[in-house]
Each structure stands twice: as C-alpha cells, then as structure tokens.
Amino acid sequence: MELYTYFRSSAAYRVRIALNLKGVQAEYQYVHLLKDGGQQHQPAYQQLNPNETVPTLVTEDGAITQSLAICEYLEERYPNPPLLPVHSIDRAFVRSIAQTIACDIHPINNLRVLQYLTGTLGISEEQKSQWYAHWVQHGLTALEALLTNRDTTGLCCLGDTPTLADLCLIPQLYNARRFNIDLTPYPTLVRIDAHCQTLSAFAEAAPEKQVDAAV
Numbered sequence: 385m386e387l388y389t390y391f392r393s394s395a396a397y398r399v400r401i402a403l404n405l406k407g408v409q410a411e412y413q414y415v416h417l418l419k420d421g422g423q424q425h426q427p428a429y430q431q432l433n434p435n436e437t438v439p440t441l442v443t444e445d446g447a448i449t450q451s452l453a454i455c456e457y458l459e460e461r462y463p464n465p466p467l468l469p470v471h472s473i474d475r476a477f478v479r480s481i482a483q484t485i486a487c488d489i490h491p492i493n494n495l496r497v498l499q500y501l502t503g504t505l506g507i508s509e510e511q512k513s514q515w516y517a518h519w520v521q522h523g524l525t526a527l528e529a530l531l532t533n534r535d536t537t538g539l540c541c542l543g544d545t546p547t548l549a550d551l552c553l554i555p556q557l558y559n560a561r562r563f564n565i566d567l568t569p570y571p572t573l574v575r576i577d578a579h580c581q582t583l584s585a586f587a588e589a590a591p592e593k594q595v596d597a598a599v
C-alpha cells in the first residue's frame with residue numbers, strides 16, 4: 385500500500401495514526417502542498433485524486449480518497465484493534481465527533497480556502513486569522529461540550545482506547561496550536577490530547593516526525 389501524505393496535513397495525519405494503530409505498513413509518498421505551486425495540483429496526482437487533496441491511499445483493491453473513507457476501509461480490512469466501538473450508539477457518537485471535525489471544522493479552514501480568502505478575495509492576513517479562529521473556536525467549543533461530563537469520556541473520547549474520534553481530534557488540535565489558538569477553554573480536549581500523545585501510534589504519526597518535515 386502507498387499513502388500520499390504531507391506532514392502538516394491533518395487529514396493525512398488521521399490516516400497515519402490509523403495505520404500505526406493497526407500495525408499496517410504503507411509506503412509514504414510525499415506531496416508538498418506548497419512547493420511547485422502545490423504538488424497536489426500536478427496532473428499525475430490529480431488523476432489519482434481529482435479533488436487535489438491529501439491523503440490518498442493506494443491499495444491492492446484500488447485508490448481511496450477521503451481520510452474517513454480510508455479509515456473505514458482500514459477498519460473493515462484490518463478489524464483489530466478496532467477504531468469503532470461495539471454498540472451502535474457508541475459508534476454513532478464516535479462518528480459524530482469525527483464528523484464535527486472532518487465535515488464542519490476542517491473544510492472551511494483548509495489551505496485552499498484560506499488561500500482563496502487572501503488571494504482571490506484579497507482579505508488581509510489578520511482577517512484570515514480571524515476567520516480561522518472564529519470557525520475553529522466554534523467547533524472546539526462544541527466538541528468540549530459534547531465530551532465534558534459525559535460518563536463515556538475516559539482517557540480518550542470514548543473510554544480509554546483510541547477510536548476514530550481521537551484520530552480526528554489530535555490532528556485538529558495540532559492545527560489549532562499552529563494557528564496560535566488558545567486551548568485553555570477546552571480542558572477536556574487538551575487532557576485527551578495529552579494522553580494520546582503518550583501512545584506511540586500517535587507520537588510516530590506527528591507532523592514533526594515525518595520525513596518530509598525536514599525537506
């Protein structure tokens with residue numbers, strides 16, 4: 385298998401954690417999102433992923449785009465350890481956390497959206513930061529409320545073992561820190577992040593640990 389990845393991509397970071405947790409080997413192919421005008425726009429990569437985003441996982445069964453679809457594929461092909469809990473209500477909760485991040489927070493703060501705001505629409509860097517902060521704070525506030533004082537919240541978003549929810553949360557917090565967002569209002573999220581960082585599957589997937597971080 386091959387994973388097309390970029391060290392700072394939070395969507396690729398989710399998949400790197402999933403692969404590590406499941407102990408599945410994949411050869412990393414690096415797509416630099418800024419170099420050469422963005423290597424995600426090059427024709428060869430565009431053929432693989434017409435959406436021009438990372439990650440893409442190339443499997444023996446074909447190429448898969450979209451990080452959540454990739455994680456669900458890995459879950460079905462390599463069920464142990466599971467990324468989703470047993471009970472339907474718990475599975476729905478885990479997916480709701482994952483989708484709050486992957487569908488609501490991340491897409492409007494993605495690189496190309498921020499580039500469109502500052503480039504095509506001509507807003508200032510300060511306004512861009514305001515946009516980012518507004519939407520990420522809105523999303524993190526919702527997540528904190530969903531996870532605080534809930535009896536299923538443990539060391540992780542659901543219980544004490546990582547699920548798809550944590551795979552999405554930890555990269556999103558990395559991204560928020562990179563944009564200098566104050567995380568003090570989100571003590572539950574910060575606590576879960578601190579725990580997950582102690583797990584090698586998460587630590588090894590971190591942006592600064594990636595080969596392309598040094599390039």
Ligand SMILES: N[C@@H](CCC(=O)N[C@@H](CS)C(=O)NCC(=O)O)C(=O)O
Pocket residue numbers: 392393394395396417422424436437438439449450451452486494495496497
């Ligand atoms: N919903 C997609 C999002 C993928 C995505 O937006 N990836 C970003 C990096 S985190 C990207 O490749 N951006 C390229 C760009 O904005 O030009 C997924 O979960 O895979």
